Amino acid sequence: DQQVKQNSPSLSVQEGRISILNCDYTNSMFDYFLWYKKYPAEGPTFLISISSIKDKNEDGRFTVFLNKSAKHLSLHIVPSQPGDSAVYFCAARGQGGSEKLVFGKGTKLTVNP
Amino acid sequence: GAGVSQSPSNKVTEKGKDVELRCDPISGHTALYWYRQSLGQGLEFLIYFQGNSAPDKSGLPSDRFSAERTGGSVSTLTIQRTQQEDSAVYLCASFLGRGLAGGRETQYFGPGTRLLVL
Numbered sequence: 001d002q003q004v005k006q007n008s009p010s011l012s013v014q015e016g017r018i019s020i021l022n023c024d025y026t027n028s029m030f031d032y033f034l035w036y037k038k039y040p041a042e043g044p045t046f047l048i049s050i051s052s053i054k055d056k057n058e059d060g061r062f063t064v065f066l067n068k069s070a071k072h073l074s075l076h077i078v079p080s081q082p083g084d085s086a087v088y089f090c091a092a093r094g095q096g097g098s099e100k101l102v103f104g105k106g107t108k109l110t111v112n113p
Numbered sequence: 114g115a116g117v118s119q120s121p122s123n124k125v126t127e128k129g130k131d132v133e134l135r136c137d138p139i140s141g142h143t144a145l146y147w148y149r150q151s152l153g154q155g156l157e158f159l160i161y162f163q164g165n166s167a168p169d170k171s172g173l174p175s176d177r178f179s180a181e182r183t184g185g186s187v188s189t190l191t192i193q194r195t196q197q198e199d200s201a202v203y204l205c206a207s208f209l210g211r212g213l214a215g216g217r218e219t220q221y222f223g224p225g226t227r228l229l230v231l
Binding site: 004006034036041042043044045046049089091100101102103104105106 | 117146148153154155156157158161169172204206219220221222223224225
């Protein structure tokens with residue numbers, strides 16, 4: 001059973017527009033959420049995170065929104081740039097001592113010039 | 114080195130052979146993870162080392178998989194009697210260590226080892 005779901009395997013947007021990547025989770029024990037970006041032949045790199053006590057976290061062009069009641073989070077990239085083209089993974093971490101990350105399957109973002 | 118390194122970058126082996134994958138974490142990081150990513154799937158947790166504590170092996174898919182971490186630094190993931198379904202990218206990640214820097218910490222990933230079992 002997938003605890004973290006990214007239902008869109010791919011997304012294509014025009015340069016300068018907003019990219020919105022979505023993620024749903026089922027485990028209410030998750031209390032920390034992260035987004036990673038992955039280029040081909042490289043390991044994932046951390047992008048932005050949010051604690052469950054917040055509903056928004058912003059870092060430059062990247063903003064993550066968390067809706068706990070809907071168990072949904074989203075990553076907004078604005079304005080999108082061609083260099084943002086990559087696979088984006090949503091990940092969640094449980095409460096307490098668990099440091100395991102549970103990942104979604106990823107969404108491949110393509111930003112067209 | 115500045116980041117997490119893994120070797121080999123690519124490994125092709127025959128079904129039934131044993132393979133060893135190596136991870137060099139960031140110097141000073143006490144926590145180390147192994148994940149794998151099969152084709153079209155997300156990252157799957159395998160094993161977690163934290164300092165001198167007993168590792169969390171709950172993600173290892175079978176007893177053919179084992180890992181060790183020598184001297185609290187380098188880690189080796191061993192897959193015995195490889196099967197075709199073991200083909201995946203195996204990723205290692207490290208971070209400073211829970212509690213040492215306060216709060217939640219970012220895991221830093223290596224580039225991965227691409228394993229293909231024929």
